[in-house]
Amino acid sequence: MDLQRLATASRLANIDAFHVMELAKQAAELERAGRHIIHMGIGEPDFTAAAPVIHAAEAAMRRGVTQYTGALGIHALREAIAGYYKTSYGIDVPARRVIVTAGASGALLLACAVLVEIGAEVLMPDPSYPCNRHFVAAFDGHAKMIPSGPEERFQLTAAQVIEHWGENTRGVLLASPSNPTGTSILPDELKAILAEVRKRQGFAILDEIYQGLSYDAPPVSALSLDDNVVTVNSFSKYFNMTGWRLGWLVVPDSLVPAFEKVAQNLFICASAVAQHAALACFTPEALAIYDERKAEFRRRRDAIVPALEALGLRVPVKPDGAFYVYANCRHVNHPAAGNADRLTQAILHDAGVVMVPGTDFGPHTANDYIRISYATSMQNIEEAMQRLHHFLR
Template sequence: MDLQRLATASRLANIDAFHVMELAKQAAELERAGRHIIHMGIGEPDFTAAEPVVRAAEAAMRRGVTQYTSALGIAPLREAIAGYYKTMYGIDIPARRVVVTAGASAALLLACAVLVEIGAEVLMPDPSYPCNRHFVAAFDGRAKMIPSGPAQRFQLTAQQVETHWGEQTRGVLLASPSNPTGTSILPDELARILKAVRTRQGFAIVDEIYQGLSYDAPPVSALSLDDDVITVNSFSKYFNMTGWRLGWLVVPDELVGAFEKVAQNLFICASAVAQHAALACFSPEALAIYDARKAEFHRRRDAIVPALESLGLRVPVKPDGAFYVYADCRGVNHPSAGDADALTQAMLHDAGVVLVPGQDFGPYTASDYIRISYATSMENIEEAMARLGKFFA
């Protein structure tokens, strides 16, 4: 007897698979066959949690603080995050507005659950981190991807927001610095974007998870430009705690109750152990470690950009943050120039280097660009550039 197949929700048609994960699977197969593969695809720091954080986690577990916490997070951590905004950005954020989440992904899911109506349109640049449009789709909204090239620093501009805001548009979702490009929205432009959104009574969600890794100028939080903006941050990137799954939001006072209600139902709370451990992130000892690691990322950025240019991988906008370079592959000496998917496949199989084609990040730059992550050692970066030099020769 034939069994009736279970039907999946129609919204899944609007959620794409990660192409980078397919490359990762192929790389794993090559490694099992004995090949040495250099991974410059996944956006994960090669540094792990700082020792003070590890000690704090161990102490928390020994004290038995492993039960559920408030859905908004433990009070000491919310206060520590609020203090971080004062130290980092010079702005006063009341701790009551901080919502601790199970990573930045949970933060973005909560924001979309609270703000995205069925059929609502959310503007974001193309290229963007792919999950951003999928978070919107998960709540039956629609991401409107706006082509944003080197002239716009691969970011939205206020003019684009004004031009593309339509009847169904409800807000914008931005990231500064951005994945995949490592570029920031300049403060004056960001202020104009937020003004354009406020004028239209829309919402603005700004992903700031890479702001701690800003190299060329002090970072400017969107909260210093507009108190009603919703910002997302994380302990994953600057604080090197990817697998701990801990992040946070800062939301307007009037929305705290809404975020709490949704968080209670969707997540209950973030990991109690991770929250208690994260308190140590703000200690002088830990902050000194993070500053040293940031300097190392900066050094890698300054090494890899000219190396890529020398290979014919043009970098039209120098990344000023995060640990990514978005490189134009149309000018390289290879039959697959201008076909990022085929080129990254060839780089993997012929040179043993994993890079990410632009197709994950939106159709506008899909074929012309590849993303390179320099969240790996200088030794690996130098070896990868040497391999790619032979590959293109």
């Protein structure tokens, strides 16, 4: 009996496949065949949850706090996040504006559900994390990708907002520091962008999930510049809790009821165990661990950037946050130079190192750039650089 072939929603045509995951799949096949592969593709810390967080999760399960929580999150965690903004950023954020979510992805889905109208245009830089434009597409909006090169730090600028804001534009979706580039928006530029958006009565969604991993200057949250922004953060990156699927939003007071209504319907709540465990993230013991790990990430960045440059992989803007390097591959000594997709395939199959082509992050830098994640050990980084040296020689 033939099964009926069901039609999919037309919006899927606006959502591309994720090349990062395709390369990871190929790498897994090579490993099953006996190859030793060094993974510098997926943006996941090699550190796992800190011991105090593990102990807190165990205690929460023993106490039986595993049932639904309120859609906005447990009060104690919302208070702890508000306190974190005060101690880390010097910002007074009322706990009532904090919404605990099922990861930063859940936070971005909620933000787009609340703010993106059908047909609405949202400005973002090219390159950007691919899922950001797909969150917009999921709610029948349109992500307008603005080419942003080294001169703009691969970020959107206030001048570009002025130039590209059109009749259907409703807001901007930005990330600072950014995936894939590791670059942040400088504070004066961010302030100017927010001023232009407010002038046009638009919304600004700021992905700040890598702010805890800022290396060269104290991070500046958009919340210190404008109360009307919606900021997204996460326990995945700085707090090393990727699989726990826990994040948060800070939203304007007037939007809290709307976010709560949508969260109740789409998610009910974030994981109860993860929420109780995350309370331990803000203890002095855990924060000391995160500071040590941040210093290690910075040490890796300071090692890998000059190593890549020496191989002909040019880094036009030194990353000041996250754990990525966005390197220009046009001038490397290889037949696939200037074709990032072919080059990363060759690096994987010939050198046994996973790196990601710019293809995922937007057409402007698709061919010339590759993203390298240094969320792996120094030993792996050194071995990968040796393999690349032989590969490119």
